[in-house]
Structures are given as C-alpha cells and as structure tokens.
Amino acid sequence: MTLLPEVSLPLLLIGVLVGVGFCVWRAAVARRQLVAWIRRGVLVLLVGAMLSHPGVPGGLVPTGSISAKVIIAIDTSQSMAAEDYGDGVRLDGVREDVKDVAYAFAGADISVMTFNSTANLNVPMTGDGSAVIEMVRALRPEIAQKSRGSSISAARDLLVQEVDKIHAADPGDPIIVIYMGDGEQTSADPVESFADIKGKVAGGFVLGYGTDQGGKMKQSTYTGLSDEYVQDPTNGQDAVSVIDEGNLQQIASETGLTYLHRDAATPLKPTLQGISGGGDAEISMEQMRESRLDLYWIFAFPIAALLAWEGLHIARLIRKSIPTREKQ
Incomplete structure (x- = not known):
C-alpha cells in the first residue's frame, strides 16, 4: 500500500495526534460523555486516513494511455x-x-x-x-x-x-x-x-x-x-x-x-x-506499467455514519435544553 497525502504527511500526523489526544483527554475528564468523545476520536482517525490518500497496485495499464x-x-x-x-x-x-x-x-x-x-x-x-x-x-x-x-x-x-x-x-x-x-x-x-x-x-x-x-x-x-x-x-x-x-x-x-x-x-x-x-x-499500447487503485473513498462511508450519529447526539442535547430554558 502507498500513500499520497493531500497535505504534508508530517503535518497530517501532527494534526491527527493532536485531535485524538484532545478527544482522549475529554473522554477522561467528562466520563458522562465518554461514548461521544470516543466517537469523535474515531472520526478524527478516519478523516486522517482519508486525507492520507491510500492506494494499492491496480494492475498493468498501457503507459501510452496514462500520458495521452x-x-x-x-x-x-x-x-x-x-x-x-x-x-x-x-x-x-x-x-x-x-x-x-x-x-x-x-x-x-x-x-x-x-x-x-x-x-x-x-x-x-x-x-x-x-x-x-x-x-x-x-x-x-x-x-x-x-x-x-x-x-x-x-x-x-x-x-x-x-x-x-x-x-x-x-x-x-x-x-x-x-x-x-x-x-x-x-x-x-x-x-x-x-x-x-x-x-x-x-x-x-x-x-x-x-x-x-x-x-x-x-x-x-x-x-x-x-x-x-x-x-x-x-x-x-x-x-x-x-x-x-x-x-x-x-x-x-x-x-x-x-x-x-x-x-x-x-x-x-x-x-x-x-x-x-x-x-x-x-503511443505504444504494448508497453505497460503498474497503475494505482485509490482506496480513500472507502473511509467516506464510516465517516458519514459517524457524522450522522454526531448530528443526532447534538439534536438530543438541544431538545433537552429547551425545557430548562423555559423554566428559567
């Protein structure tokens, strides 16, 4: 597997480590929101993996077709x-x-x-x-x-x-x-x-x-x-x-x-x-070279699911806060 990150790889790693570290710290100090912060930490990891643009060899393709x-x-x-x-x-x-x-x-x-x-x-x-x-x-x-x-x-x-x-x-x-x-x-x-x-x-x-x-x-x-x-x-x-x-x-x-x-x-x-x-x-369609099969799109599905879960969580918090404000 190879990586073609959208941003500098060291910068991406630092960003992911900071994001995950913050989520771990919040999960430790806010135990009542443990699941929410674990979810957010996983979301940071998935986004980081997607931005790293992973790929695997995708078989041989004509070199002429790639440069044409x-x-x-x-x-x-x-x-x-x-x-x-x-x-x-x-x-x-x-x-x-x-x-x-x-x-x-x-x-x-x-x-x-x-x-x-x-x-x-x-x-x-x-x-x-x-x-x-x-x-x-x-x-x-x-x-x-x-x-x-x-x-x-x-x-x-x-x-x-x-x-x-x-x-x-x-x-x-x-x-x-x-x-x-x-x-x-x-x-x-x-x-x-x-x-x-x-x-x-x-x-x-x-x-x-x-x-x-x-x-x-x-x-x-x-x-x-x-x-x-x-x-x-x-x-x-x-x-x-x-x-x-x-x-x-x-x-x-x-x-x-x-x-x-x-x-x-x-x-x-x-x-x-x-x-x-x-x-x-x-153009020589007989000369071949290895192509690359991108895998970054795979992470879009769990990211979408976690974002939907996060949205539902925020909606519940907002709904719970409305009666409290009315009483005040």
Missing part, C-alpha cells in the same frame, strides 16, 4: 436520434463507445466537446473517466425546435484550439482525437477543413454511425425524445437520416485519423487496444 490527452468530439444533432443503430439510436452507440474509450485510456486526461450547429466544451480535460461516462450518458440530441441545421465541421475551431492548448502546456504528451458522428451536413454553411490538426495528433479515429438505409428520428424535446417523428418538409412524411461516409472519410483524410464505421454488433474496445499513429509523439 484524449479529445472526444460528439455530434449531437437531431440526426443522431435516427433509429438505425441495432435496436437503438445512433447516440446509444456513441455512449457505449465513449465508455470503451474511457476504460481504454484509464488514467489519461480526457475532454469532451459536442457539436451540432455550434460547438461546446462539455468536459474540460479531466482524469476522472467516470465523470466523462456519466456526462455522455446524459447527452441527448439538439432540441428539434432550436435546430438551425447541423454542420459536421462545427467542432473544427474548438478542436484546433484544444489541440494547440495541449501542445503549449504539455508538448511531450501524445494527443488522441476521437470524432463521432454521422457525417450528415444540413447547414447551408460550407464545410471547413480539419487539416490544421494533421501532424499535431498522435492518432485516433473518425467513427461513423448510421446506415445507408437510414432511420427515422423521434423529435428531441426539453424532456427527452417525444413519440412524434421529425417530418420531411418537402413531402410531409417521416424524415429519414442517412449516414454520409464520404464526409466522414474526408475528415479522416484531413486529420490523418482512421475512419471506422460503427455498428451495434462490433465492440470498439479491441480496436482501441491497438491504436497507434504518427505526429509529434508516438
């Missing part, structure tokens, strides 16, 4: 609600694939941006893969009434900005880009080139979702997907969204990334394990 900076760009236009991804919609496939990316790059810094007619940075660079998974799990397509047409290059400027920012701050870290979309361009704006990031990234994928047959789309609302389908204004029938692999392959060519068509029957995980690329840095 991963940028995920997700298309959230209305067409990502098309019902042509297995038994679900395209965005369901995105959610599963993001989970695989987070696991494959455990320990890496990951950021997530979404785009439709505009682009937003939803999750800045973070080492918390679970936060990335939870955010993407809550994603939904752009509200149909607000849609002004989607552009497959809406994320271009933000993506270039993030890549340049990483290069300036951590020039030695490899950058992985994962672009996820259906390639459908409904905006009247011209498609912009992604060529500015070519050579600056170490690898990644352009992942395409959807089929040539296409699928109908339930309208996205403020409360989720409705029961009504998006209508084609030209004929009044249910609109059908079709993947445009030509656009996606063009983005892959401009960025130097690999294009991969996604379907519900094929997991992404095996492909991620073999990721490699050129650019300013190289």
Whole structure:
C-alpha cells in the first residue's frame, strides 16, 4: 500500500495526534460523555486516513494511455436520434463507445466537446473517466425546435484550439482525437477543413454511425425524445437520416485519423487496444506499467455514519435544553 497525502504527511500526523489526544483527554475528564468523545476520536482517525490518500497496485495499464490527452468530439444533432443503430439510436452507440474509450485510456486526461450547429466544451480535460461516462450518458440530441441545421465541421475551431492548448502546456504528451458522428451536413454553411490538426495528433479515429438505409428520428424535446417523428418538409412524411461516409472519410483524410464505421454488433474496445499513429509523439499500447487503485473513498462511508450519529447526539442535547430554558 502507498500513500499520497493531500497535505504534508508530517503535518497530517501532527494534526491527527493532536485531535485524538484532545478527544482522549475529554473522554477522561467528562466520563458522562465518554461514548461521544470516543466517537469523535474515531472520526478524527478516519478523516486522517482519508486525507492520507491510500492506494494499492491496480494492475498493468498501457503507459501510452496514462500520458495521452484524449479529445472526444460528439455530434449531437437531431440526426443522431435516427433509429438505425441495432435496436437503438445512433447516440446509444456513441455512449457505449465513449465508455470503451474511457476504460481504454484509464488514467489519461480526457475532454469532451459536442457539436451540432455550434460547438461546446462539455468536459474540460479531466482524469476522472467516470465523470466523462456519466456526462455522455446524459447527452441527448439538439432540441428539434432550436435546430438551425447541423454542420459536421462545427467542432473544427474548438478542436484546433484544444489541440494547440495541449501542445503549449504539455508538448511531450501524445494527443488522441476521437470524432463521432454521422457525417450528415444540413447547414447551408460550407464545410471547413480539419487539416490544421494533421501532424499535431498522435492518432485516433473518425467513427461513423448510421446506415445507408437510414432511420427515422423521434423529435428531441426539453424532456427527452417525444413519440412524434421529425417530418420531411418537402413531402410531409417521416424524415429519414442517412449516414454520409464520404464526409466522414474526408475528415479522416484531413486529420490523418482512421475512419471506422460503427455498428451495434462490433465492440470498439479491441480496436482501441491497438491504436497507434504518427505526429509529434508516438503511443505504444504494448508497453505497460503498474497503475494505482485509490482506496480513500472507502473511509467516506464510516465517516458519514459517524457524522450522522454526531448530528443526532447534538439534536438530543438541544431538545433537552429547551425545557430548562423555559423554566428559567
């Protein structure tokens, strides 16, 4: 077991010893509150243990995954609600694939941006893969009434900005880009080139979702997907969204990334394990090193229980003091 204390270890030890010593002294002089002071002493020990940030070896992980900076760009236009991804919609496939990316790059810094007619940075660079998974799990397509047409290059400027920012701050870290979309361009704006990031990234994928047959789309609302389908204004029938692999392959060519068509029957995980690329840095997913499994969170449960007990104790003392004050 190893310790990565949140504060200086000697300072933490002194603080714990002082706190426990005070509780022991109070327990000795105030025998009627013996249990309360024992409880408080245990609470001090648990908080000290939590702040020491203990951990154990967590198995081997790729060294490339730990040093990499991963940028995920997700298309959230209305067409990502098309019902042509297995038994679900395209965005369901995105959610599963993001989970695989987070696991494959455990320990890496990951950021997530979404785009439709505009682009937003939803999750800045973070080492918390679970936060990335939870955010993407809550994603939904752009509200149909607000849609002004989607552009497959809406994320271009933000993506270039993030890549340049990483290069300036951590020039030695490899950058992985994962672009996820259906390639459908409904905006009247011209498609912009992604060529500015070519050579600056170490690898990644352009992942395409959807089929040539296409699928109908339930309208996205403020409360989720409705029961009504998006209508084609030209004929009044249910609109059908079709993947445009030509656009996606063009983005892959401009960025130097690999294009991969996604379907519900094929997991992404095996492909991620073999990721490699050129650019300013190289990633070896074969070189392994020991990772660390944090254990500090375990102490949160007994700490919460003791705090609840302490709260009940204080509430009883307050309740007992009220009649006494009224008599006075």
